[in-house]
Amino acid sequence: MIVQKTEIVKEGKTESLVFKKKVSKKGPGSKDNEPFYNPSMELNRDLSIVVNQWIINNCKKHVHLLDGLGASGIRGIRLANELDGDFDVTINDWNEQAFSLIKKNLELNKLDNVIVSHKNLNALLSENKYHYIDIDPFGSPAHFVDSAVRSVYNNGFIACTATDTAPLCGIYPNVCLRRYGARPFHSYVMHEIGLRILLGFICRGAAKYDKGVKPIISYSTDYYFRVYVKIRNGKSYANKSMENFSVISPKEIFISSDDNEHDIGPLWLGKLHNKNAIKEIRTLLFKKELNTKNSLWKLLSLFEEEANAPPFFYTTDDFASFLKMAPPKIDKIFEKLTGKGYKVFRTHFSPTGFKTNAPLDEIKKVF
Numbered sequence: 134m135i136v137q138k139t140e141i142v143k144e145g146k147t148e149s150l151v152f153k154k155k156v157s158k159k160g161p162g163s164k165d166n167e168p169f170y171n172p173s174m175e176l177n178r179d180l181s182i183v184v185n186q187w188i189i190n191n192c193k194k195h196v197h198l199l200d201g202l203g204a205s206g207i208r209g210i211r212l213a214n215e216l217d218g219d220f221d222v223t224i225n226d227w228n229e230q231a232f233s234l235i236k237k238n239l240e241l242n243k244l245d246n247v248i249v250s251h252k253n254l255n256a257l258l259s260e261n262k263y264h265y266i267d268i269d270p271f272g273s274p275a276h277f278v279d280s281a282v283r284s285v286y287n288n289g290f291i292a293c294t295a296t297d298t299a300p301l302c303g304i305y306p307n308v309c310l311r312r313y314g315a316r317p318f319h320s321y322v323m324h325e326i327g328l329r330i331l332l333g334f335i336c337r338g339a340a341k342y343d344k345g346v347k348p349i350i351s352y353s354t355d356y357y358f359r360v361y362v363k364i365r366n367g368k369s370y371a372n373k374s375m376e377n378f379s380v381i382s383p384k385e386i387f388i389s390s391d392d393n394e395h396d397i398g399p400l401w402l403g404k405l406h407n408k409n410a411i412k413e414i415r416t417l418l419f420k421k422e423l424n425t426k427n428s429l430w431k432l433l434s435l436f437e438e439e440a441n442a443p444p445f446f447y448t449t450d451d452f453a454s455f456l457k458m459a460p461p462k463i464d465k466i467f468e469k470l471t472g473k474g475y476k477v478f479r480t481h482f483s484p485t486g487f488k489t490n491a492p493l494d495e496i497k498k499v500f
């Protein structure tokens with residue numbers, strides 16, 4: 134019955150059976166009963182291939198990977214089929230149809246390094262430990278972060294997607310407060326704020342168990358956030374991480390002039406990416422067959438540039454509109470600020486965005 138309603142898609146070098154009518158070009162996904170496949174998440178899955186190859190290459194022992202919310206199983210099946218090294222993959226989904234489809238995809242690809250599991254992810258995480266845990270839900274990953282933090286091995290990784298961008302970007306601030314315990318702020322920097330709220334939530338969740346976090350890659354697109362975070366056991370790592378967990382006032386980052394405006398957060402104010410890791414991950418792109426290789430190359434270059442930038446950005450449009458002038462060319466702003474000895478960085482959050490260590494008055498002068 135499943136075979137009649139499915140079609141085969143090819144991502145990377147892997148063919149997978151997916152449900153036909155669930156194919157959508159955009160959007161966070163569906164909550165009905167059939168396993169969901171979203172073709173627009175291919176870049177997201179391609180990136181998990183190179184990140185996991187990097188994890189396996191850097192780990193001296195057998196690595197246990199988990200695709201915790203598998204749906205068709207495409208992500209986990211691809212990990213099992215496209216990675217080299219000493220590892221196994223568990224693919225889990227509590228949905229009956231998803232469980233059958235994952236098993237079909239396993240047969241299709243003739244893989245012997247996969248364990249298929251049919252459990253509530255939180256129960257699975259309470260029973261087992263993994264070096265890499267992928268959480269790719271419909272909506273918020275908030276319900277799974279606590280068990281993932283407990284389950285992950287020391288120096289292991291948690292990757293999670295959040296498609297609940299509306300709460301995290303401040304369209305539904307009360308939902309954000311309930312889910313993440315943080316206040317968002319709807320503004321031109323809302324995506325960076327949302328991403329940092331998600332990272333802050335993981336940081337706080339880990340610190341509770343005396344674990345620290347180190348973001349490897351964190352990014353936002355129009356309709357989802359995605360983070361790869363390394364988890365390290367120990368009170369000192371937890372304390373160090375918590376130094377980056379704080380609130381910030383909208384005035385401080387130039388998105389409001391109102392003294393009575395509420396603080397934003399608490400959120401993560403540390404680095405979004407790890408520059409050295411990204412350099413190594415980027416070189417692995419050449420060794421893999423990936424349809425989104427060129428886009429990923431560009432995106433990773435941007436993350437690498439952004440890695441050591443201070444938090445939050447300005448856009449030439451918003452700054453110019455504040456000063457009631459026409460927006461200048463971004464290259465000119467870079468030229469002038471670097472000419473004055475300041476650091477300026479491009480950012481993946483906006484094509485007209487820039488991050489800088491220059492004080493506000495200097496930026497105003499340059500504009």
Ligand SMILES: C[S@@+](CC[C@H](N)C(=O)[O-])C[C@H]1O[C@@H](n2cnc3c(N)ncnc32)[C@H](O)[C@@H]1O
Nearest residue numbers: 202203204208226227228252253254269270271
């Ligand atoms: C967005 S889909 C996953 C998409 C998939 N990772 C991909 O790349 O195509 C989310 C899946 O999580 C499953 N799910 C939701 N809550 C779960 C839970 N508590 N335990 C196990 N599976 C769950 C759903 O059945 C659904 O198939």
